[in-house]
Amino acid sequence: MGLVSKMASNDYVGFTFFVGCMAMMAASVFFFFSMNSYDRKWRTSILVSGLITFIAAVHYWYMRDYWATVGESPTFFRYVDWVLTVPLMCVEFFLILKVAGAKKTLMWRLIFLSVIMLVTGYIGEAVDRDNAWLWGLVSGIAYFVIVYDIWLGKAKKLAQEAGGAVLSAHKTLCWFVLVGWAIYPLGYMAGTPGWYDGLNGLSMDVIYNIGDAINKIGFGLVVYNLAVTASSNNS
Amino acid sequence: MGLVSKMASNDYVGFTFFVGCMAMMAASVFFFFSMNSYDRKWRTSILVSGLITFIAAVHYWYMRDYWATVGESPTFFRYVDWVLTVPLMCVEFFLILKVAGAKKTLMWRLIFLSVIMLVTGYIGEAVDRDNAWLWGLVSGIAYFVIVYDIWLGKAKKLAQEAGGAVLSAHKTLCWFVLVGWAIYPLGYMAGTPGWYDGLNGLSMDVIYNIGDAINKIGFGLVVYNLAVTASSNNS
Ligand SMILES: CC1=C(/C=C/C(C)=C/C=C/C(C)=C/C=O)C(C)(C)CCC1
Ligand SMILES: CC1=C(/C=C/C(C)=C/C=C/C(C)=C/C=O)C(C)(C)CCC1
Numbered sequence: 001m002g003l004v005s006k007m008a009s010n011d012y013v014g015f016t017f018f019v020g021c022m023a024m025m026a027a028s029v030f031f032f033f034s035m036n037s038y039d040r041k042w043r044t045s046i047l048v049s050g051l052i053t054f055i056a057a058v059h060y061w062y063m064r065d066y067w068a069t070v071g072e073s074p075t076f077f078r079y080v081d082w083v084l085t086v087p088l089m090c091v092e093f094f095l096i097l098k099v100a101g102a103k104k105t106l107m108w109r110l111i112f113l114s115v116i117m118l119v120t121g122y123i124g125e126a127v128d129r130d131n132a133w134l135w136g137l138v139s140g141i142a143y144f145v146i147v148y149d150i151w152l153g154k155a156k157k158l159a160q161e162a163g164g165a166v167l168s169a170h171k172t173l174c175w176f177v178l179v180g181w182a183i184y185p186l187g188y189m190a191g192t193p194g195w196y197d198g199l200n201g202l203s204m205d206v207i208y209n210i211g212d213a214i215n216k217i218g219f220g221l222v223v224y225n226l227a228v229t230a231s232s233n234n235s
Numbered sequence: 236m237g238l239v240s241k242m243a244s245n246d247y248v249g250f251t252f253f254v255g256c257m258a259m260m261a262a263s264v265f266f267f268f269s270m271n272s273y274d275r276k277w278r279t280s281i282l283v284s285g286l287i288t289f290i291a292a293v294h295y296w297y298m299r300d301y302w303a304t305v306g307e308s309p310t311f312f313r314y315v316d317w318v319l320t321v322p323l324m325c326v327e328f329f330l331i332l333k334v335a336g337a338k339k340t341l342m343w344r345l346i347f348l349s350v351i352m353l354v355t356g357y358i359g360e361a362v363d364r365d366n367a368w369l370w371g372l373v374s375g376i377a378y379f380v381i382v383y384d385i386w387l388g389k390a391k392k393l394a395q396e397a398g399g400a401v402l403s404a405h406k407t408l409c410w411f412v413l414v415g416w417a418i419y420p421l422g423y424m425a426g427t428p429g430w431y432d433g434l435n436g437l438s439m440d441v442i443y444n445i446g447d448a449i450n451k452i453g454f455g456l457v458v459y460n461l462a463v464t465a466s467s468n469n470s
Contacts, residue, residue: 032268043272050268051261058257080254084261127245 007068014067016209021060027053027217031224042227045095049220052085052092056216073205079122085216086118087111090146092223093155096169100162106154110146117142125188136188143185150174169226176219183211251444252302256295262452263289266459277462280330284455287320287327291451308440314357320451321353322346325381327458328390331404335397341389345381352377360423371423378420385409404461411454418446 007014031050035043059081063074087110094107117139124135149155151174159170187204243249266285270278294316298309322345329342352374359370384390386409394405422439 032264035268036271040272044269047265047268051265054264055257055261058260076250080250080257083254084257 013203013205013209014064016206017060017064017067020209020213021057021064023213023217024053024057024060027220028057031220034224038227038231041099042231045092045223046220046227048088048092048095049223052088052216053220055084055088056081056212067205073203075126078208079118079126083115083118083122086114089219090114092219093150093170093173096166096173096223096226097155097158097162099166100158102155102158106158110149110155113142113146113149117146121184121188132188136185139188140185143181147178150177165226165229169222172222173219176215176222180211180215180218183207248438248440248444249299249302251441252295252299255444255448256292256299258448258452259288259292259295262455263292266455269459273462273466276334277466280327280458281462283323283327283330284458287323287451288455290319290323291316291447302440308438310361313443314353314361318350318353318357321349324454325349327454328385328405328408331401331408331458331461332390332393332397334401335393337390337393341393345384345390348377348381348384352381356419356423367423371420374423375420378416382413385412400461400464404457407457408454411450411457415446415450415453418442 007018028050031046031053035046035050038046059077063077066072066074066077090110090113091107093110094102094104097106120135120142121139124132124139128135150170155170159167162170187208190204263285266281266288270281270285273281294312298312301307301309301312325345325348326342328345329337329339332341355370355377356374359367359374363370385405390405394402397405422443425439
């Protein structure tokens, strides 16, 4: 058997898995190869952007295949992907605020919250469906605390102290978390097959795939853009 | 058949194999791409950190698949992985102590001890089970000598001469060896199926997988952190 199965021309889920995988691969190569062109203090940030899209690329590779051969939503792989990439996004917040003196505790706090958010979400979605509302609630609270921390808490203050390009990058990333990330709990709440089908046949997977591309590549590009703007020698 | 088999949502062994594989991959990419951002004298250390996680990533790739298709503990692959990565960790001790004038004999001694430890362990676990206690004892003695060497022997003295960031990194690595590595002989001693099952169904493989992630990625990050702290130009 070959590496790729035939795909129906109206299999939008399969299509977005495929395009998503390619886009993540390309973004990774972009971040990895461009990191050394900027000031050393920004390199780790760009590298982490690349790690996020790289991890996603590998998962999309699997998910595309899983969808093609098993024909189900690859919930398991989505969560493995998230549990690795979302904490790395928290690391990004820390890395760009380091110039303003952010402490490692800020990073660990965000990482911890994001792991709580995802582990409880997974339990609600895949293990203990009967209490999905309870797990979803705990997960939602963790999400809320993350949003609070970056929008109004310690991270906000640090961003203001840093000012300039760091402040505006921080603000953009905050919008990603508030708006871009919100599609995931919406998908969770809508988590009954009957409801998905009501969406005119547009599967939740398509929404997740588009959301992931925006949240991962877009997020990485904001960090990249900060590195470009703030590097001392731009020529 | 596709690339991935279906996985039961409560298959924690399969889950940790998968996450472990991804985390090792991501860590390797991180180490490989960041090595050139630091002083040349630390680059080899970061590169070796990356080799350790890279070797593990490939083994986890196989082990995950072995678990999914054969359904047994992949003891053989674990030992192949260890016999390559544990000597490399010994190399790391040498590399960070080179600044204090460590000799190659120190490195070869640790490598030799670690190979003895692993080969006798493998014989006891897979070849001559009847004398598992004897092989385990020899293996344990080798482990003990390694612990002695780095905590109290020659390596300790060199670390103290180097002082500063090297000393504190050395200390952290010593803790990894004493505490993090101790899970492996514990697993060996508990090596009867009946006992595993008693652990509330939490398989020894899950413990090994979590331990490996901490011991390999954590170990590598300590070395990375030393390179960052001790590099002359941090901007
Ligand atoms: C709040 C909440 C959730 C939040 C998930 C989020 C916020 C995921 C973010 C993923 C990202 C950013 C992925 C990659 O780019 C869950 C787990 C669905 C469960 C229900 C409650
Ligand atoms: C003492 C002892 C053992 C020690 C194994 C060790 C210490 C393995 C370390 C592995 C690491 C560090 C792997 C990767 O990160 C064995 C062979 C189980 C046999 C029983 C006695």
